[in-house]
Amino acid sequence: MLRSKLILWISTIIGLYHIIIAGQFLPQLGFFIPTQIHLAISLTCALLIIFILFRAGKKESSKIPFYDYLLIGCSFVSLGYVIFFYERVLQYSQFGFLDKTGVFLAVLLCIPLLEAVRRKTGWVFPILILSLVSITIFQKYLPGILYGEGYHIDRLLYSAFVGSSGIFGLPLKVATSILIVFLIFGALLERAGAGKWFMDVALSLTGWSKGGPAKAAVLSSALFGSISGSPSGNVATTGVFTIPLMKKVGYTPKFAGAVEATASTGGQFLPPVMGAIAFVMAEWIGVPYAQIAIAALVPALLYFLIIFVSVHLQAYKEGIPALPRKELPNFWNVFSAGWYYLIPIIALVYFLIVKGFTPEISGIYSLPFLIGCSFLSKDRDNWLLPKNIMLSFETAVKGWVLIAVVTGAVGIMVGALELSGVGIKFSQFIIDVSGGNLLLTLLLVGLASLILGMGLDSIPAYITLATLVVPALIQMGIPDISAHLFVVYWGLSSFITPPVCIAVYVACGLSGSKVWETGGEAVRLGIAAYLIPFAFIFSPGLLLKGSVSDIAIAVITAIAGSILLACSIRGYFIKNMNIVERVVTSIAGLLLIGPGILYPLIGFIIGIVVLLWQKFTKVKSNTELPGELPN
Structure with a gap:
């Protein structure tokens, strides 16, 4: 005591x-x-x-x-x-x-x-x-x-x-200025009851549809994962509610665990907070935070689109019913009971993006809004009185100490790399092996990022990769933000990729499933973490760079391609797909996500052909009568 x-x-x-x-x-x-x-x-x-x-x-x-x-x-x-x-x-x-x-x-x-x-x-x-x-x-x-x-x-x-x-x-400077402020912000938000409110809102919006609890898990884990700063920590927090609910409606334990692991990991890609990686990146590159948040928005949404469509298709494929409306919270009742939780988030975005304040100042200026709005709650336990504020500080500091010692220890590593020159040599080695071919360089950097990211938390993983492999991409002429986002996606994919898949391990503890089968599902659900980085390297419009027409074409075709990829992964479009249909659909999806106009156009045509074939075979199977038995 x-x-x-x-x-x-x-x-x-x-x-x-x-x-x-x-x-x-x-x-x-x-x-x-x-x-x-x-x-x-x-x-x-x-x-x-x-x-x-x-x-x-x-x-x-x-x-x-x-x-x-x-x-x-x-x-x-x-x-x-x-x-x-x-x-x-x-x-x-x-x-x-x-x-x-x-x-x-x-x-x-x-x-x-x-x-x-x-x-x-x-x-x-x-x-x-x-x-x-x-x-x-x-x-x-x-x-x-x-x-x-x-x-x-x-x-x-x-x-x-x-x-x-x-x-x-x-x-360490970032950890002791920016990151601790946002950990305090997140802990106060959770203590005020926002975590449960996010979950209830997501459930009220999606629970009525097939696979509703899984869709709610995707939404709530995405929102709270962006603030929490740790994929495994977010799984442990939101997964306690979402995984049992997914299992209750009929999803297998391995699928439920995989959904939570991939959604929680994706929170690190999602603006405005991006699990605080964006703040470290902004300081590292030397650009305003707003540039990174804007560039990261579309790829993050594509990542969650694939997961969302996947859980929807899986529900149809397995015949998982929707939850009865009487068991679901009413959206307007839920929203009106906690709308004020949006006030500090809006204030944070306003100070960050509109006013252009530094992240730590923006976070601090948002705290009074957060504390003040907590008193609008009808539940006095959610009021941020001194005791609850102190408990929030305790939660935040206990999470921050890991970041502090890790970022301090990173300095030993970075100092050694600067003296030895291994970081530069490693990047040059990748370029030499690839022969200067951009696609092969990206594949090697992605593989290296996946391996080096295994066993590390999100921030040390990013810093390690920014030191060792990002220079190879920059040397190939890739813009700084694109290069850093590329290694963020591939490095954090280690959280869902066996054998060292920390988020999956935590999810398995809650779902009761096995690591390898859950990890396999997580890799399929989180396929965007491996593919989307290639897409925004070759198609900068996905990072909202270029003309309006270029951006519009890149985003629209990528959305269509993401949906087709989800269909091929789950093996279901408007009906179950055989292996040939899945392969063809995968090719169509990849082409749609590809650069330029020609590749997406080919992908669009192939996708239309698959859709028409599925409709034709479905109608045919429904209209065929069983043959008469012989006399």
Whole structure:
């Protein structure tokens, strides 16, 4: 009880501190905190929370073991030096090397940082970081693209501890300014009851149709997944409601789990928040956030269109009935009971897009709207009074500590890549293997993104890919936003692609299905994650770039192609399809999504032929009478 209260108060203080810093309130009062000191304070808070709450092994215990006190002490000594002796840290930057004290302090920070990442994410990411560090140290003994000059450990630690791309680099800056603000926004929205309202609205809109609960799962998971920032976390949150409901109406457990996994993963593609990846991308590329949100809109909608049509067709294919209207909430009753939840979201979009404020300022300016509208709820439990606000801060901070330590640890990796040059060499290697062919380069980058993204959460996956493989696409002449969105889709597809499909694992725990069969369904449902990136590379109109006619043609043909792809995947158009019909329909769908006018025109003709054939064979089968029995 004492520990839980302590965490509640610490989380509240951490949340308030970051709002004050992100909102730039201190400079208005004449106080200024250097960025590196702020980052050190934030990282200290994150490491403290992790070592208080999470044990080294699988066994949970409220008692903190002695070695965790040692790790906390190491963190405090190293980060405390940055906070209280900031000028000496600046001198390291000027000298270009670390003395023995600096090396000692860097080690004291790297060890607890990597251990914190391991506890929260598993072994994959720490092993990746240590592998790249080892490559940097032993480069002169390695073959091929890994060969290089090699650097001593003290030079590597300098890059991690002091370098501009190290622990205190851009990823941690984004985590301690933008991401924590949006996690607080999302936690307050959920605490105010918006999550249940989103689900009820989606169910009232779609529940009356065949496969209604699955369609509601797609809508609600898309909306809330965009804000939550974690595919697996969103599955665990919304899947508790959606998966049992899908199973209740007749969907198989594997299909129900796959729908939730793919929809929750797709939330990371969907503006306005895009699971906070868009904010990291905007800082990385150096463009306004609005450009990324606008460019990402149509591909995200196509992704969900394929899932939505797929669950609709599956309902017809399996004869799954609609829910009785008497069991469904009335839309207007539901909407009128929670319409005010739209106020803070509209305010957020207004500040982000219309006013063009920075993401963190937009998020902070939207908080008063969110807190104020909560008092319009008839349920007093949804009112954002101090207790609920504190509980929201606790939820947000517990989710943020993972992002903080991961983005800090990413700095070790990025620093090692910059020294070794492996990132540039890797990109050049891809181009060399592809022979400069754009399509082959895209295939190799996609495959590399899928593999490198396995086992990582969305933000570290994106940062890793932006460092290693995006340069290959940019070198091929692909615009920055297109290149980064390409690796986002392929990297996050690892959440639904076996064997390391984290979102599917979580969904299986709720649906009771097996991982491989659910993962197979998820791959089919989420086929857009693999195909749509190729479409917007070859057809920029899908990113809303080009003339109005180019954009209109690209969007309309892509919508038609997406529907045909969904039909071929589910094996149902206006009736069940045989293997030949499915293959032909797939070809038609791919051609419609393709660039230019000729390919979509061919796809359109093929699609019409398939449709007419399906109608003809269906009518024929309905009109044929069974043959008479012989006398």
